[in-house]
Amino acid sequence: MLKGKFPTDKFKSLATPFYYYNIELLRETLNVIKAEAAKYNYHIHYAVKANANPRILSEIARSGLGADCVSGGEIQAAINAGFRPGAIVFAGVGKADWEIELGLDSDISCFNVESTAELEVICLTAAAKGKTAPVALRINPDIDPHTHAKITTGMKENKFGISQKQLGATLDRLAGMRNVRLTGIHFHLGSQITDLFSFQSLAIRASEIQDEFDRRGIFLENINFGGGLGIDYYHPNHLPVAAFENYFAAVGRLLRPRTGQQIHFEPGRSVVGQCGTLISKVLYVKEGDTKRFAVLDAGFTELIRPAMYDAYHRIENITSEGETGLYDVVGPICESSDVFGRDVELNLVRRGDLLALRSAGAYGEIMASQYNCRRLPASYFSDTI
Ligand SMILES: *Cc1c(COP(=O)(O)O)cnc(C)c1O
Numbered sequence: 001m002l003k004g005k006f007p008t009d010k011f012k013s014l015a016t017p018f019y020y021y022n023i024e025l026l027r028e029t030l031n032v033i034k035a036e037a038a039k040y041n042y043h044i045h046y047a048v049k050a051n052a053n054p055r056i057l058s059e060i061a062r063s064g065l066g067a068d069c070v071s072g073g074e075i076q077a078a079i080n081a082g083f084r085p086g087a088i089v090f091a092g093v094g095k096a097d098w099e100i101e102l103g104l105d106s107d108i109s110c111f112n113v114e115s116t117a118e119l120e121v122i123c124l125t126a127a128a129k130g131k132t133a134p135v136a137l138r139i140n141p142d143i144d145p146h147t148h149a150k151i152t153t154g155m156k157e158n159k160f161g162i163s164q165k166q167l168g169a170t171l172d173r174l175a176g177m178r179n180v181r182l183t184g185i186h187f188h189l190g191s192q193i194t195d196l197f198s199f200q201s202l203a204i205r206a207s208e209i210q211d212e213f214d215r216r217g218i219f220l221e222n223i224n225f226g227g228g229l230g231i232d233y234y235h236p237n238h239l240p241v242a243a244f245e246n247y248f249a250a251v252g253r254l255l256r257p258r259t260g261q262q263i264h265f266e267p268g269r270s271v272v273g274q275c276g277t278l279i280s281k282v283l284y285v286k287e288g289d290t291k292r293f294a295v296l297d298a299g300f301t302e303l304i305r306p307a308m309y310d311a312y313h314r315i316e317n318i319t320s321e322g323e324t325g326l327y328d329v330v331g332p333i334c335e336s337s338d339v340f341g342r343d344v345e346l347n348l349v350r351r352g353d354l355l356a357l358r359s360a361g362a363y364g365e366i367m368a369s370q371y372n373c374r375r376l377p378a379s380y381f382s383d384t385i
Pocket of ligand 1: 191
C-alpha cells in the first residue's frame with residue numbers, strides 16, 4: 001500500500017494520540033491559493049473554524065490571507081495569530097452582544113449579517129460606541145450543494161442567511177439605519193463540495209441578485225462567495241492540494257466584477273485538510289465472532305467526523321509491512337458510534353502499531369472534546385518535531 005511519508009521513528013517516542021501537521025504541504029497549498037486567486041484578483045479569508053491551532057493560524061496569517069471568523073473566540077485567536085483586524089470578517093447566525101462589541105472595538109472589516117434582528121442589535125451597539133459598523137448581508141441562495149445534510153447551509157430550510165424573499169424588506173429597514181453601512185453581500189453554500197457546478201450556480205445567482213441591487217441604486221463593494229471547496233479524502237497522496245484553479249475559474253468565468261468591486265472567498269477545509277494527520281496507537285487487536293477489531297487509543301473525542309458526518313478518512317498502518325487484512329478500526333469511547341472505519345484494509349496490525357488517520361487537518365483537532373474525561377490531543381509539526 002502506498003503510504004504517506006511520516007517520521008515514524010520520531011513518532012515512536014511521543015505519547016499518543018496526537019495531531020501531526022505537514023508544514024511544507026500547508027505552505028505549498030497557501031502558495032497555490034495565492035497564485036490562483038491572484039489571476040482574478042480575488043481576496044481570500046481563511047475560515048478559522050476549520051483549524052485554529054496557533055501555529056497553523058500564524059502560518060496562514062504570515063502568508064497574507066485574511067480570516068473568516070464565526071465567534072468572538074475566533075476573532076481573538078485570529079488577532080493573536082497576527083491577522084490584521086482589517087482583514088477579518090465575522091459571520092454566524094447567533095452573534096452574542098459581547099462578540100459584536102469585540103468586533104466593533106477591534107475594527108474588523110465586516111459583519112456578515114444573517115437577520116434584520118441582528119442588524120438592529122449591531123446598529124444599536126455601534127451607535128452606543130459612536131461608530132458605524134460595516135455590514136454585508138448573508139443571503140441564503142437556496143442552492144443544493146450535493147454534500148452531507150449536516151454540512152449543507154445554503155438551502156432555504158437551513159437556519160443561515162436572509163432569504164431572497166425577505167431581502168427587499170431588509171434593505172428597506174437598512175436604509176433607515178444610521179450606524180451600519182452596507183458594503184456587500186455574502187453567501188456560503190456548505191462544505192466538502194466537490195461538484196463545481198454548485199459554485200457556478202452560485203455565481204449565476206449572485207449576478208441576478210447584483211442586478212436587483214443595481215435597480216435599487218446600491219453599489220456592492222464586496223461579493224463574498226464563502227467557502228466549501230472539498231478535498232479528496234480517498235487519495236490524499238495523489239492530489240494533496242485541492243482544485244483551486246478550477247474552483248476560482250468556476251466563478252471567474254461567470255461573474256465579471258464591476259469596477260471597484262472586490263470578490264472574496266472563505267476556504268477552510270481545502271486550506272488545512274490534507275496537511276493534518278491523527279496518529280494513534282493500537283491498544284488491542286480484538287477477535288470478535290464475525291469481525292476483527294483494531295482498538296485505538298484515539299476515539300471520536302480526537303476526530304469526530306466519522307461519527308458525526310459519516311465521513312471517510314483513509315487509515316494506514318505506518319509501522320507494519322505485514323500481509324494485509326480487514327479490520328474494523330474503533331476507538332475506546334463508550335459509544336457504538338466510536339468507529340473510524342469498517343472493513344478497512346491494513347497491513348497486519350499488532351498491539352503497539354501506529355495508525356495514521358489521514359486528511360484530518362480540518363474539523364479534527366478543533367472539534368476535539370474531553371468526553372469521558374479524556375485529555376485534549378497534543379500537536380507536532382513537520383519542521384520542529
Ligand atoms: C464553515 C464556513 C466556511 C468554510 O467552509 P469550508 O467548507 O471549510 O471551506 C466559510 N464561510 C462560512 C461563513 C462558514 O460558516
